[in-house]
Amino acid sequence: MVLGKHAHRLGLGVGMDLPWGERIGFDPRDGGRLSESVSAFLDRNRNEFAYMFVAFQPIDYGALDSRRYWQAYDSLFDSFGHDRPRAFHQTMLNSGTPEAYERAEVAAFTNALARRYGFSWVIEDLGIWSFRGKSLPYPLPPLLTEVGRDKCIEGVAAWVRLLDVPLSIEFPGFTEGGSFLVGNLDAFEFFADVVRAAECSATIDVGHVLAYQWLLGRTGARAVEGLEALPLERCIEFHLSGCQIVDGRFRDLHHGVLLDEQLELLRFLLPMAPRAVGVTYEDPVYDTSGQLVPKSVRNFRRLREIVADWSLGGAKIG
DSSP states (O other): OOOSSOOOOOOOEEEEEEEESSSSSSEGGOOOOOOOOHHHHHHHHHHGSSSEEEEOOOOOOOOOOOGGGHHHHHHHHHHTTTTTTTTOOSSSOTTSSSSOOHHHHHHHHHHHHHHTTTSSOOEEESSSEEEETEEEEEEEEEOOOOOHHHHHHHHHHHHHHHSSSEEEEEEEOOOOOOOHHHHHHHHHHHHHHHHHHHHHHEEEEEEHHHHHHHHHTOOGGGGTTTTTGGGGGGEEEEEEOOOOTTTTEEEOOOOOOOOOOHHHHHHGGGGGTTOOOOOEEEEEOOOTTTTTTTTHHHHHHHHHHHHHHTTTOTOOOO
C-alpha cells in the first residue's frame, strides 16, 4: 500500500493492544494463542473495520526473536482476515529519548515481522518509553527544548533509514499528573519540525492533542487554537481511544468510551489531512461475548458515521 497524497481512504480501523496472560490478550500457553474474548470480539465486529494495527507487547525479557510471536500474530490475523491492511504499533523505538542507544536488534526484529505480516506502516508515539534501560509506566513527552528537538529528529531519521516499511510518528501523550513537561517549545510546532525534518509520516491521536490543549487551558471552543502548526499534510492516520475528564483534568484512559470533544475535533481535522488513509478506534473494551461495553456504543456509532462520510468524500465532514 502506498502512503501518499492520492492514497485510497481505507476508512475505520481498529487498534489492538494485547498483553500476554490477560483475559483480553494472548494466552502464553503453547507458544501463544488469541484469548477467547478477543476472538469473540473479532467474530462479532470484524466487518466494522477495514484495517488493524497491533501494538507490540513483549512476551518476556528474553531475546527479540520474531519466531516467538508467530503463533500469536498468526491467530490474530487469521481471526481478523488476511485480506485487510495491517500496521504495527512498535513500542520499542523510544523515538523521543535524548539518549543514544543501539537500534539494530529492534530494527531487525521489526523488519522480520513486517516481512511476514505485510505491515503497511509502523507507528510509535514521539515519546520517551524507557530511560537508562528501564521501561516507564507511561511514555513521557520528549524534552521540549531545541536540543530535545534535534535529538528527536536525529533518532526518528535513523529509524526511517533502518525500517523496511514507512514510519509514522504519533503526536505524544500529555497526561496531567501522570507526566511532566521539560522545556517551553510549543508541542505542535516541535512535532511538526521532527516529522518534516525526518521525512516520516504523522499520526494524530485526537486524545493526545486534547490533553495538551487542556494543559494550556484551551478548553471548549479554544480546543482548535494552534492546530494549524500540526503537520497535517503528512498525517496518514488519526487515533481515538477512550478518554474522560476527571476533576477538570483530561485523562487518556483507553477505556473504550469516546468523548464528544474527540469526535468534534476529528470532524475539524479530517478535511485538513489530504493524505490520511484511516481513522483508528484504539483499544475497544468488550465483554467475554465480544460485545462493546454499553457506555461506548453511542459514540462508537457516531465515529463510524463520521468516518463513513469522510471515506466516501461526503459533505458532512467539517
